[in-house]
Amino acid sequence: xxTAGDRVLPAGPTTAARHPLFIATGAVVxxxxxxxFGMLAVWFKFRDASPLRVGRNNKMIHxxxxxxxxxxxxxxxxxxxxxxxAAIMGQWAVYSATRKDAQHTTLALFITGVIGVAxxxxxxxxxxxxGAVLAxxxxxxxxxxxxxxxxxxxxTGIAFSLVAAFRVxxxxxxxxxxxxxxxxxxxxxxxxxxxxxxxxxxxx
Amino acid sequence: MTTVNLPSTLGAEATADSGFLGSVAAxxxxxxxxxxxxxxxxxxxxxxxxxxxxxxxLGFERIDSKSLTFNEGMMTQLFAASKTLASFGVTAPLxxxxxxxxxxxxxxxxxxxxxxxxxxxxxxxxxxxxxxVASLVxxxxxxxxxxxxxxxYLLGLxxxxxxxxxxxxxxxxxxxxxxxxxxxxxxxxxxxxSSMVGSISLVLTLPVAxxxxxxxxxxxxxxxxxxxANMGIMKWLGWSMSQPQxxxxxxPAIGVLAELAPxxxxxxxxxxxxxxxxxxLISVALLGSVTQTVHGLAWTGTFIDKAKSFVPYALFNxxxxxxxxxxxxxxxxxxxxxxxxxxxxxxxAFLGGGMILTAMLGNALQLISSANLSGTVFEEGALVYIxxxxxxxxxxxxxxxxxxxxxxxxxxxxxxxxxxxGFVATVLAALPMYIAGFADxxxxxxxxxxxxGPAGLWNAVSTVGHALFALCVVVAIAAAGKSLATGQRVAGxxxxxxxxx
Numbered sequence: 001x002x003t004a005g006d007r008v009l010p011a012g013p014t015t016a017a018r019h020p021l022f023i024a025t026g027a028v029v030x031x032x033x034x035x036x037f038g039m040l041a042v043w044f045k046f047r048d049a050s051p052l053r054v055g056r057n058n059k060m061i062h063x064x065x066x067x068x069x070x071x072x073x074x075x076x077x078x079x080x081x082x083x084x085x086a087a088i089m090g091q092w093a094v095y096s097a098t099r100k101d102a103q104h105t106t107l108a109l110f111i112t113g114v115i116g117v118a119x120x121x122x123x124x125x126x127x128x129x130x131g132a133v134l135a136x137x138x139x140x141x142x143x144x145x146x147x148x149x150x151x152x153x154x155x156t157g158i159a160f161s162l163v164a165a166f167r168v169x170x171x172x173x174x175x176x177x178x179x180x181x182x183x184x185x186x187x188x189x190x191x192x193x194x195x196x197x198x199x200x201x202x203x204x
Numbered sequence: 205m206t207t208v209n210l211p212s213t214l215g216a217e218a219t220a221d222s223g224f225l226g227s228v229a230a231x232x233x234x235x236x237x238x239x240x241x242x243x244x245x246x247x248x249x250x251x252x253x254x255x256x257x258x259x260x261x262l263g264f265e266r267i268d269s270k271s272l273t274f275n276e277g278m279m280t281q282l283f284a285a286s287k288t289l290a291s292f293g294v295t296a297p298l299x300x301x302x303x304x305x306x307x308x309x310x311x312x313x314x315x316x317x318x319x320x321x322x323x324x325x326x327x328x329x330x331x332x333x334x335x336x337v338a339s340l341v342x343x344x345x346x347x348x349x350x351x352x353x354x355x356x357y358l359l360g361l362x363x364x365x366x367x368x369x370x371x372x373x374x375x376x377x378x379x380x381x382x383x384x385x386x387x388x389x390x391x392x393x394x395x396x397x398s399s400m401v402g403s404i405s406l407v408l409t410l411p412v413a414x415x416x417x418x419x420x421x422x423x424x425x426x427x428x429x430x431x432x433a434n435m436g437i438m439k440w441l442g443w444s445m446s447q448p449q450x451x452x453x454x455x456p457a458i459g460v461l462a463e464l465a466p467x468x469x470x471x472x473x474x475x476x477x478x479x480x481x482x483x484x485l486i487s488v489a490l491l492g493s494v495t496q497t498v499h500g501l502a503w504t505g506t507f508i509d510k511a512k513s514f515v516p517y518a519l520f521n522x523x524x525x526x527x528x529x530x531x532x533x534x535x536x537x538x539x540x541x542x543x544x545x546x547x548x549x550x551x552x553a554f555l556g557g558g559m560i561l562t563a564m565l566g567n568a569l570q571l572i573s574s575a576n577l578s579g580t581v582f583e584e585g586a587l588v589y590i591x592x593x594x595x596x597x598x599x600x601x602x603x604x605x606x607x608x609x610x611x612x613x614x615x616x617x618x619x620x621x622x623x624x625x626g627f628v629a630t631v632l633a634a635l636p637m638y639i640a641g642f643a644d645x646x647x648x649x650x651x652x653x654x655x656x657g658p659a660g661l662w663n664a665v666s667t668v669g670h671a672l673f674a675l676c677v678v679v680a681i682a683a684a685g686k687s688l689a690t691g692q693r694v695a696g697x698x699x700x701x702x703x704x705x
Contacts, residue, residue, distance in 0.1 A: 020317045024377040027404070031369055031411040038412035038494065046430065074264055115216040134422075138430035151416070 025181035029188040032153060036192040039146045040199050046138060065204045066139055072129040076201040079122040080194060086115040086157075087190040090183035093164070094176070102173040105163055109179070112186060113161035119154050119193075123147060143200065150196055157189050205444050233323075237316035238609055240323050242295050242304025243372070245602070247330050248679055249400045251293030252595060254337065256674040258286050259588070259633070263667030265281045265650040267660050272651060277349070283648045284345040284357075284438075284488035285337070286584075290591045291445040292364045293333050294404065296453040298598045300325075300368060302579040303399035303456050306605055310396040312384030317377035325371030332363025345438035351424075354434045361441070365414045372410075378404075390480070394473070394651045395601075398459025398483045405487045412494045413444040416434035441637040445566040446583065448489035450590050454560055455486050458531050461557040464550045464604060465535035467700055470543040478534050485527030493522025500571040500578070521568045528561050547699045548616035552623025553600035559593025559630050566638060582641025585634045592630040592673055596623060599680055604699050606684075612691035613698060626676040634668025636662035 046066045055061035065071070095107035125149075132140045164182045167175065222230065231239060262282055265273055308316045316322050336357055339345060346351025379400040383392060392400075420440050423431040431440055443449055443626075462479045466472055473479060492499055501517040503510055537553075566586040570577040577583075603619040606612060640662045643655040653659065 018381045020377045020381040022440055023381045024321075024373050025372045027376045027407050030404075031373070031407045034408050034413035034416045034494070039415035039419065042416060109686055136427040137427065138423075141423045141427050141430055142419060145419045148422075 019177060019179045021177045022184070024182050025094065029184060032188055032192065036146075036153075036196065039149060040195060041196060042200060043142060043146060045106060045185060046142060048106065066137065069130055069132055070138070071201050071204060072126055073201070075122055075126045075129060076197060080197045080201075081124065082115055082119050082122060082195040083190045086112050087183070087186045089115060090161075090186035093179050094183045096175045097168070097173060097179040100173055102168055105168045105179060109161050109165035109168060109182070111188075113158050113165065113184075116154055116158035116161060118139065120158075123151050123154075146200065150193060153192065154189060157185055160185055179180055213355060218498055228511035235315070235319035235323060237319060237322065238305050238307050238317065239510050240316070240371075241301045241303070242609065243302060243326050244286050244301025244329070245598070247333070248294055248298040248301060249328075249677065251289050251297075251333060251337075253674065253677055253681075254290040255286060255294055255591070255659060256544050256670055256677060258282050258289065258528040260674060261668040262286060262650065263633075263663055263670050266663040267667065269653050269659060276651075277343070278349040279602070279650050281340045281343065281345055283340060284347065287342045287438075287445040287587070288336055288340075288345070288361070289333075289441070290587050291450055291453060292361070292368070293338070294704060295591055296368055297329055297333075298594060299399075299402060299453060299456040300371045300406070302374070302460075302598060303403060304371060305560070305609055306601070307375055307396045307399040308378050308382065309454070309608060310393045311379055311382065311637045312387065313378055313382035316374050316656045318374045321616045322371050325367045325369070325374065327367070329367030332365075332367055335360030335366065336669060346434065346441075348434050351434070351583065354423055355421065358417060358437070360423065362414060362417055362421070365367055365410045365417070367452045369410050369414075375399055375403040376407060378624040388582045390477070392485070394462035394476070394479050395459040397458065397480055398456045398462070401483050401487050402452065402455030402459075405455060405490045409449060409490045409493050410444070411450060411516075412496070412581040413441060422650035440496075443493060447563070447586055447590070448520055448524060449493040450587065451486055451564065452493065453655050454590060454594045454597075455483060455564035457560060457594050458483055458486060458528055458557065460597050460601045460604075461535055461553045462531050464547075464553045464600065465538045467539040467604070468547055468550045469538045470545060471538070471541050473534065473538050473617075475534050475537070479531055482527045482530030485530065486524045488527070489520060489524040492516075495520075496573065500573050502573045504573075517571060521564075521571055525561070525564045525568060528564060530558070531690055532557060532561065547604075548619040548623070549600040549604035549699060551600070552596040552603075552626060555623060555627040556593040556596030556600065559589050559596065559634075561625070562634075565588070568573055570641070576644070577641050579647055581637045581647050584647055585637030585641060588634040588637065589630065590635065592626065595677070596626050596630070599623065599626070602684060604696070606687060606691075607694045607697045607699070610688055611695075612687050612689065614683060614687045618679075622676050622680050626673060626680075629669050629676055631669070633666050633673060638668040640666075 047062055050062045050064040052060045053063040058084050090110040093105050093112065096102075096104035096108055132143060134140050134144050160182050162180045167178055171179075225399065231243070234240060234243075241666065261274070262279075298446070304316055304322055308314075328518045336345075339353045339357035339360055342353040342356070344355075345349040346357075348354045348357065379392060379396050380389070383389070389397075401432050420431045424433055424437075425431065431437075444572045453513060462473070462483070499516040500513070502513045535557075539683070554657040563586045566589065569575055569581050570586065599620070599622060604615045630668070640655075640657075640659065643659070643662075644653075645655060645662075646653050
C-alpha cells in the first residue's frame, strides 16, 4: 500500500508555466465583468424603483433620467463604435505578433492606446455636453459613479497597451502572451462598455 | 496522487549578514510566496486579537442590559468593527495567506505567479485594514458620526477588497498555470484545489462589493440621498460580511481538512473526485452572495409559493452545507483504515471544520422565517462559529505545514492543546448566542433587551468564551514565534513522514 510518506517526491526541474499571464488576465477580466455588471444591476434596481410617468409617446416610463438632462446620442454612439474599433486593433496586434511582424504589432498596439485616449476624450465630452451636476440627485451620483469606473478601466487598458507596445519595441515580439492578454482585456472593455452604453445611454 | 515537497528555503532572499534593517527591508520587498503568505497570516493574527478583544468588550457590555459600562456612542463602532474584522481582517486574509504560502509548493511551482502582484495585494489589504480600524476609532464606519471618517472607512474597505482580489488572482494563476509538468488539475492536492476554488470565488464576488462600494462612497461624499448615507452602509455592503458570503472566504479551510485526513490514515484519499466536487459545491454560495438578497424560507401559501421560496433557499444555503458534509464524510471514510496514526494538527482541523459546519447549519436555520431568528444575535453566533472555526483550521494548517514553511516543528502537545481549548472557547462564545437568539435577544444592541431566561448568564458565558479564545490566540502566537526562533529543526515533514504524532 502506498503511504503518505511515499507520495512526497523531491522537487522536479523548473518548468515553464502554462500561459500564466493569459490566465491572470482572464481572472482580472472576470473580476472586471462582475464589477461592471454588479454596478449595472444596482442601476437597474434604482431605475425600477423610480416612479412612473407618461412618456412622449403616451407610454408609461420610469421617471429615472431627470427631465433637464439630455443624453448626447451622437457622442455616446461614437464612443461605443470607438470601443469596438479598439478591440479590433487589439486583435490586429495578435494577428501581427503571430506572424512575428514587429512593425505592425507595435503600430496596432499604439493605435489601440490612442483609441483608448480618444474614448476618454469622448467620455469627457459627454460629461460636458450633459452638464449633469454630481450632487444634484441619485441619477447624477450613480451616473458619474458607473461611467467614472468605466473610465478608470479604460485608463488601465491604455496603460496595458503602452506596456505591451514598448515590450514589442524592445524586441520581445516572439512573446505573444502579453499581446494576447492585451487583446482579451480590450475585448472585455468593449463588451463592458457596450453593456453600459445600452443600459445607461440607450435605455436611459 | 503525487505531491512535490520543496525545500523550505526555496525562493527566500538571502538575508544573512544583512543586519536588522536589511532583514526588515528583505521582508518588506520580498517576492517569496512563503514570506508573503506569512505576512498575511501574521497581520491577520493581529486583527484576530483586535476582533477577539472587541467581541469580549461587547459580550461584557451585554451581561447587564440595564446599564452601560462604556460610552454608548462606542457601541456602533464596536459592532461595525466586529463584522468588518471577522470577515476582511481575519477569515479571508488568513485563508489567502495560507493559499499563497502553501499552494505553490503543493502544486510543485517554484514560486507564486506574479509575486509582486501578490505583495501589492498584501500592502493594499494591510494598509486598507489599518485605515478601516483607524476610521472606526475616529467615529467612522457604518452609522458613524464623523462624515470624513465614514469616507475614510469606505476608502479603507475599497483598499482591502482590491488587495484581496490581487492576491487571489496570483493564487488562481499559480494553481492553473504553474503545476509540475504532467500534473493534471484533477491531480493537485485538495488544499491547492480548494485554494483555487476559494480564490476564484473571491475574484468573482468581491468586485460586486467593490462596485456597490463605489456607489456608496460617491453618494456619501456628495449627496447622501440614494444609499442612505452612513446608516445605509451595512444595508448595501453588509452581505459581504455575513453568510453566505463568508462561506466563500473559508473554502480553503475545508481543503485543509480534506488534506489532513489522508495524512492521518496513511493512505491516499480513494474518492478525490468527491472531495473536489464537495469543495466546488460550497462555491455555489457565491451565486447567493452576488444577488445581495437574503434567500429565506417562507413555508406558507400554496405549493407553488412554497416551491418558489424553497428552491433559492436550498440552492444558496443548503448546497454549501452539502459540500462541507461531503468533504467531512469523505474525510471520515478515509480514516477507515488499519494504518491510522493520529497527528496533532488533525485535532484542530477536525474541530474547526465542525465549527464551520455548525455555522452553516445555523445560517440555514436562521433563514427559516417561522424560526423567528432574523434580527437576533443568532446571526452573530454563526459569524463567531465560522470565524473561530476558520482560525482553528488555520492553526492546524500552520502546525502541519510548519516544517515546510520555516523548517521547524511545533510541539504536538501545544498544537493539540490549543486546538482543544480553542474548540471549547468557540462553543462557549457562540453557542450562548444561538440560545439567546431563540430567546429573541436583539442583534447589534447592548441594552434594553429583556426576555424570559438567564440573559446575563448567556452573555457572561459568551464573554468567557471570547476571553478564553483570546488566551488561545496569544499562546498560539507565542508558540509559533518560539517554534520559528528555536523550534526543533526538521527535514521534510515529520507529520507526513511518520516521525511525529
